[in-house]
Structures are given as C-alpha cells and as structure tokens.
Amino acid sequence: MIRVTDCALGVPRGHGTRWLVQGLAVDIDAGARVAVIGPSGAGKTTLLRALAGLVAPTKGTITLDDRPMIDWDPRLRARRIAWLPQRAEPWSDVIAEDIVALGRTPHLGALARPSDADRAATRDALARVAVEDLATRKWSTLSGGERQRVMIARMLASDARILLLDEPTSALDVGHAMRVMQCCDALATAGTAIVFATHELELARRWADRVICIGETTAVGPTEQMLVPERMSALFGVQARWGRSMIFE
Amino acid sequence: MSPARRLGVVLTIVAALLGIVAIGVGPGDLDVSKILGAIGRGLVGRDDPSDLGDALVWWLRVPRVLVVLLVGAALAGGGAVTQGLFRNPLADPSVLGISLGAAFVAVLGLLMGLDRAGIWVTPVLAATGAALALAILLALASRTSDTTTLLLAGVALGATCGAATTCVLALAGDRYDLGIRVMRWLMGSFEGRSWGHFIGAAIPIGLGLVLAMSQARDLDALALGDDVAASLGASPRRVGRRAVTSVALLVGGATAVAGVLGFLGLVVPHVVRWRLGGAHRSLIPISALGGAVILLAVDTWTRVATEALPPGVITSLLGAPAFLWILLAQARPRSQ
Numbered sequence: 071m072i073r074v075t076d077c078a079l080g081v082p083r084g085h086g087t088r089w090l091v092q093g094l095a096v097d098i099d100a101g102a103r104v105a106v107i108g109p110s111g112a113g114k115t116t117l118l119r120a121l122a123g124l125v126a127p128t129k130g131t132i133t134l135d136d137r138p139m140i141d142w143d144p145r146l147r148a149r150r151i152a153w154l155p156q157r158a159e160p161w162s163d164v165i166a167e168d169i170v171a172l173g174r175t176p177h178l179g180a181l182a183r184p185s186d187a188d189r190a191a192t193r194d195a196l197a198r199v200a201v202e203d204l205a206t207r208k209w210s211t212l213s214g215g216e217r218q219r220v221m222i223a224r225m226l227a228s229d230a231r232i233l234l235l236d237e238p239t240s241a242l243d244v245g246h247a248m249r250v251m252q253c254c255d256a257l258a259t260a261g262t263a264i265v266f267a268t269h270e271l272e273l274a275r276r277w278a279d280r281v282i283c284i285g286e287t288t289a290v291g292p293t294e295q296m297l298v299p300e301r302m303s304a305l306f307g308v309q310a311r312w313g314r315s316m317i318f319e
Numbered sequence: 320m321s322p323a324r325r326l327g328v329v330l331t332i333v334a335a336l337l338g339i340v341a342i343g344v345g346p347g348d349l350d351v352s353k354i355l356g357a358i359g360r361g362l363v364g365r366d367d368p369s370d371l372g373d374a375l376v377w378w379l380r381v382p383r384v385l386v387v388l389l390v391g392a393a394l395a396g397g398g399a400v401t402q403g404l405f406r407n408p409l410a411d412p413s414v415l416g417i418s419l420g421a422a423f424v425a426v427l428g429l430l431m432g433l434d435r436a437g438i439w440v441t442p443v444l445a446a447t448g449a450a451l452a453l454a455i456l457l458a459l460a461s462r463t464s465d466t467t468t469l470l471l472a473g474v475a476l477g478a479t480c481g482a483a484t485t486c487v488l489a490l491a492g493d494r495y496d497l498g499i500r501v502m503r504w505l506m507g508s509f510e511g512r513s514w515g516h517f518i519g520a521a522i523p524i525g526l527g528l529v530l531a532m533s534q535a536r537d538l539d540a541l542a543l544g545d546d547v548a549a550s551l552g553a554s555p556r557r558v559g560r561r562a563v564t565s566v567a568l569l570v571g572g573a574t575a576v577a578g579v580l581g582f583l584g585l586v587v588p589h590v591v592r593w594r595l596g597g598a599h600r601s602l603i604p605i606s607a608l609g610g611a612v613i614l615l616a617v618d619t620w621t622r623v624a625t626e627a628l629p630p631g632v633i634t635s636l637l638g639a640p641a642f643l644w645i646l647l648a649q650a651r652p653r654s655q
Contacts, residue, residue: 122550145552153550160542161406162597168539175540176552180533208596228551 071232071263072098072121072151077130079116087128090116094130094288096280098232098263103255105274105293106267108284109306114267115156117284118234121265122153134232148176152230154221156237160209166220167205170195173227195227198253200246214241222250226257233257235266239273251277271297323601326594330608334388337612341387341619342380347372378514386512386520387618387630388611390573391583393524395610397569398584399591399603400531401453403538404562405460408592408645409470411585412449412570413638416477418581420452421445421567421574423480423487426501430491438519446523446571452476453563507580507631509618520576527568528607534561535599542597580631582638583610589645 077094080087090113098104098121106114119125120132123139132139134150152173160169173195174188184192196202199219204212212220218241225233233254239247254264255277268274274281274297281296283289285305289296302310320328342358343349353372360366361377368374394412401410401417412418428434428444459472484505488498503510537553545555573580588606595601617637618630 119546124546124549143552144549144554148550148552151550153547155544155547158543158547160597162402162408162542162592164539164542164598165596168596168598169543172536172540172543172551175536178536180536181529 071100071102071135073131073133073136074098074121075131075133077120077127077132079113079120079125080128081116089128091284091288094282094290096282096290098265100231100261100263101258102263102265103258103277103279104263104265104282105278105280106265106282106284107269107271107274107305110269112284114284115236117282118153118236118265118267121232122151122234123147124153145176148228148230150230151232151234152225152228154225154233154235154238156240158221159217163208163210165205166201166207166209166212166216167192167196169209169220170201170205170223170227173224176228191229192227195223198226199223199250215243215246218242219246219250226253231261232263233265235264237268238266239268239270247273271302321601323595323605326591326605327601327608330605330612334608334612334615337615337619338384338388341384341615341622342376344619344622345375345380347375349376382514382517383509383512383618384615385517386576387509387615389517389520389524390509390577390580391611391614392607393520393527393569393573393610394580394583394614395587396528396531396603396607397566397573398610399588399599399606400534400538400562400566400569401584402588403541403597403599403602404559404566405456405469406542407469408589409585409642410473411582411642412566413579413581413583414470414477414585414642415452415456415473416475416480417449417452417456417473417566417570418574418579419477419480419484421449421571422505422579423484424448424451425571425575426484426487426505429501430487430494430497438515439522442519442523442572442575444571445575446567448480449570449574450563450567452480453566457559457563503629504578506629507578507634508629509577510629512576516576520572523568523572523575527565527572528603530561530565530568531603532600534558534565535603538562538599539597578629578631580614581635582642583614583634585645586638586641587613589641 074094074096077091078089079091080089106117108114120127126140134142171192174184174191196205199222201219201223204216222238238250258264275293278293280290281293283296283305299310299312339351339354342354349372354376357373357376358381360373366373366377398411401412402408424447425441425445428440434440455476456473460469488501491498537558540548540551540553541555541558548555587609588602591602591606591609617633621628621630621633
C-alpha cells in the first residue's frame with residue numbers, strides 16, 4: 071500500500087526551509103492502525119497531506135502500491151486513498167447527503183449518474199456514523215459535531231482502502247468519538263489502513279498499533295514503545311508520567 | 320420524485336405554456352390551434368410560406384422564442400458555474416465584466432467586418448472575450464480570497480471593457496448605421512432574431528451546457544476547498560480550465576446573439592440554490608430552466624407593454640436590487 075522512504079517535509083521560511091518531518095520511513099499496509107502525534111504546528115497535517123498525494127515530499131519518496139504517488143492518476147489515487155481534513159466548509163448551503171455523496175466522485179465518470187451501488191455506499195456511510203437523520207438537512211443548520219460526522223461519512227462513502235483522518239474526533243462528544251473510532255477499527259480489521267492525526271494520546275494508545283511522533287525529531291514505532299513518559303516529555307516539553315492513563319503536569 | 324426533478328418538470332411545463340403565449344402575442348389573429356398547427360407543419364417541413372399565420376409563427380416568433388429560451392438558459396447556467404468556480408454567490412458574468420468582455424471583442428470584430436466571414440465568427444469572438452475576462456479574474460482570484468477585492472476587480476474590468484467598446488464605437492463614428500445597430504445590440508435585444516441566429520447560438524450554448532454538466536460534480540468537490548477537491552480526484556486547475564471554457568461558450572454564445580443582459584446569471588442560481596441546495600448537478604440545469612422561463616417572461620412582457628425598452632434594460636432594472644439584497648444577506652452571519 072503506502073511506503074514512505076527517507077521522507078522529509080519542509081515549508082519555506084525566509085530564504086531557507088523549516089523542516090517539519092525528517093528521515094521518516096514507514097510502511098502502511100492493509101489493516102494498519104497508525105496514529106500521528108506531535109505538538110501543534112509540528113507537521114501532522116502536512117504529513118497526512120503528503121500521504122494523500124496532495125503535496126510532494128521535499129526529500130525522499132512516497133509510493134502507493136509501488137508507484138510514486140505523483141505518477142498516479144488523481145482519480146485512481148482517490149479511489150484508494152480518502153482524506154479527512156481538519157476543517158472543510160462548503161461555501162454554499164449544501165445538503166448533507168450531497169456532501170456524503172461526493173465520496174463517490176472518484177468512481178463516477180463526468181456525466182454519469184450515481185448507480186444503485188453508489189447510492190447504497192452513500193446510505194451505508196451515513197448509517198456508519200449515525201447521520202441518516204441529517205441527510206436532508208442543510209449545512210448551515212448542522213452543529214460542529216454533526217458537520218464533522220457528515221465529513222467522516224463522505225470519506226467512508228469512498229470505499230477507499232486507506233483512510234487518512236486529521237483530528238477526526240476534535241469536535242465530537244465522547245459517544246460519537248467512540249463510535250467513529252470503533253467504525254475505523256472495524257474497517258481496519260477488514261483490511262483498511264487507518265492513519266489518524268490526533269492531540270488525544272489516549273485515543274492513540276487505545277486505537278493505534280503504531281505511532282509516528284513528529285517534533286524536533288521524527289520517530290515511528292509500536293504504540294507501547296512510543297507512548298512512554300520520556301519521549302512524551304521531550305515531544306511536548308512538559309513532564310509526563312503514567313497514572314491510570316498518562317497524566318501531564 | 321426529488322425536489323429538483325419536480326421543479327424541473329414544473330419549469331419545463333411553464334416554459335412550454337409561456338412559449339405558446341409568447342408566439343401568440345403581437346399582430347396576427349393567432350389562437351392556440353393555429354400556433355400548434357403552424358409549429359407542427361414547420362417541424363415536418365410542410366409550412367406554407369404564403370400563409371401569414373405560418374410565416375409569423377414558424378419564421379418569426381418560434382425562432383425568437385427559442386433564442387430567448389437559449390439565452391436565458393445560457394446566462395443563468397453560466398452564472399451557476401461562475402459562482403461555483405469563484406465560490407461566491409455574487410460572481411455573475413455581468414457583474415464581473417465577463418459579458419462586457421465578450422461584447423467588447425465581438426464589437427471589435429463587427430466593426431472590423433470579421434462577421435462577414437460567417438455566422439460563427441461573432442459567437443467565437445464573444446466567447447474569446449468572455450474567456451479572456453475570466454482568465455484575468457481567475458488570476459486575480461488566485462491572489463486574494465477577499466470577495467470585495469474580486470468584485471471591485473470585476474467592476475473595474477467591466478468598466479474598462481465598456482469604455483473600450485465606447486472608444487471603438489466613437490472611432491467608427493462615420494458608420495452611423497452600424498453604431499446604432501451595435502448600441503441596440505449592447506442593450507440586449509431579441510428583435511428580428513431568426514433561425515440562423517438560433518443555430519449560431521445553439522451550438523456554443525449546447526456545448527457549454529454539456530461541458531458545464533460534466534464539471535458539476537467536480538464543482539461540488541471544489542466547494543469544499545482545493546485540497547478536498549484534489550483528494551477526490553478533481554484537480555482544481557483542470558476543473559477551472561473546463562469551467563472557464565464552459566462559461567466562455569455560454570456567455571459568449573448568449574452575448575453574441577442577444578447583447579448584454581445583466582443579472583440573470585446572478586439572481587436565478589441564487590434562488591435555485593436557496594430552494595434546492597448547492598449541488599451543481601441540479602443547480603446548473605434547474606438554473607438554466609429558470610433563466611429561460613424568466614427571460615421569456617421578460618421578453619414577452621416588453622413586447623406587450625412597450626417595444627421601446629429592450630429586455631436587457633428590464634433584467635438590469637430587476638436584477639440590480641436583487642444584487643443589493645444578496646450583498647446585504649451575505650454580510651449577515653450564517654446561523655450555526
């Protein structure tokens with residue numbers, strides 16, 4: 071699926087480059103559950119955008135099924151990878167179901183009408199995140215959490231085998247956050263690769279097999295080896311220790 | 320039946336009924352049976368040119384009605400695409416100077432006598448003018464996301480194109496007849512439109528509508544931002560190129576045959592979006608139908624009330640307050 075080799079991601083700063091991610095090497099195979107953590111502005115979103123093929127790595131390579139990401143036809147790539155941005159607002163007042171149906175865009179020709187399978191995928195996605203009752207509502211009438219669930223449903227409707235989620239639960243209450251993560255876990259068990267960026271370490275500890283830490287340095291490893299107080303202290307610049315869960319002081 | 324389809328059926332029926340009314344309006348004792356009979360004979364090529372009723376219906380009024388429907392559909396459909404492209408409900412071909420860009424290049428061609436090369440020349444020139452104006456605006460839009468800046472740039476572009484058109488007309492002052500013809504055309508008129516005009520407009524407008532519909536889903540994706548569109552396989556650059564081409568064909572084709580008709584592309588998509596939501600698969604065709612019906616109503620009314628006022632003046636008179644209303648509604652924060 072996705073192979074990241076000696077990848078560096080930077081953004082222009084003055085006459086130079088501010089490096090966000092350096093020397094990252096990671097394979098994201100079927101069924102992977104990968105969390106991306108790090109302080110605000112560290113580069114979590116940039117990494118997910120690079121994994122989605124929206125930005126090319128500054129150094130190194132990112133391949134999808136052994137082909138460089140950049141060589142993929144955008145529509146074929148979009149059938150394999152679905153991306154949930156931190157925030158996306160339609161400029162006009164679109165109906166929720168029409169937003170979810172956008173997940174089928176990569177599967178449809180320019181003038182094609184959605185097939186029964188496309189409609190079924192849209193309905194299934196609405197049901198997975200419990201937003202069927204919002205289907206006919208306009209965007210402006212939805213709360214922040216409802217909007218986030220609609221956007222997650224859009225991503226699920228794509229039937230992509232790789233899901234990239236940028237802070238998927240940031241606007242959700244505990245119950246809906248749990249349902250979304252359970253849904254992702256079930257998809258991972260069925261072979262979908264899940265990569266999610268989060269500020270909630272408990273979410274990473276509970277739902278990820280591997281963790282990518284982005285900070286002064288970039289590191290990747292099994293969750294239990296990465297989420298240790300020493301590394302978290304260095305990453306976030308505060309003292310950390312384990313209690314019933316991890317406690318910051 | 321979905322709300323969009325229901326509205327589509329209603330608008331189609333209204334367009335057909337209004338079309339018959341529009342054909343019946345004016346000199347000549349034409350009732351519905353005479354009109355339908357003349358259309359039937361015309362369709363199978365058995366119309367009688369010596370019969371006044373047949374001549375009035377098939378050779379004068381049917382082409383005019385069809386041209387009006389086409390132009391209304393083109394301007395409102397083009398407005399829906401323009402708004403989707405700029406992600407702004409105030410983006411309208413007439414407000415942003417696209418129609419005036421089309422008019423300027425077309426007038427330039429008329430005064431140089433290029434239109435004598437064929438009926439296709441003026442639509443091509445108008446489409447080129449519309450595409451150039453759109454390209455300039457898109458370049459500006461890529462530098463700023465500020466609506467006010469974009470609208471002011473559009474107004475400035477429109478003013479420049481209008482001044483350039485006046486300049487060209489002034490320089491050709493000795494050709495009085497041509498100047499009058501161009502001025503009447505610029506005000507937006509359907510006087511004397513024939514089957515030739517209909518065919519000349521139908522080709523670019525038909526192509527433009529098909530191209531617009533082929534971009535409908537990608538424009539929906541673009542509504543969520545460039546990155547989301549790209550992640551769905553809809554390259555913003557490619558969508559932009561195709562949308563510009565479709566608007567150029569629609570606005571160019573409409574302007575070439577009917578002159579500058581303001582605000583139709585602003586108001587109609589705005590109302591349809593309010594009723595049906597912003598999905599372009601229904602927004603574009605329903606706006607096109609709505610635009611066709613409204614323009615036919617305006618044209619029929621001007622024929623009944625006063626031949627002196629061209630429909631372009633009426634659409635501007637009705638559209639300008641609507642523009643202000645949308646502008647003020649935009650300033651109000653949306654409910655969460």
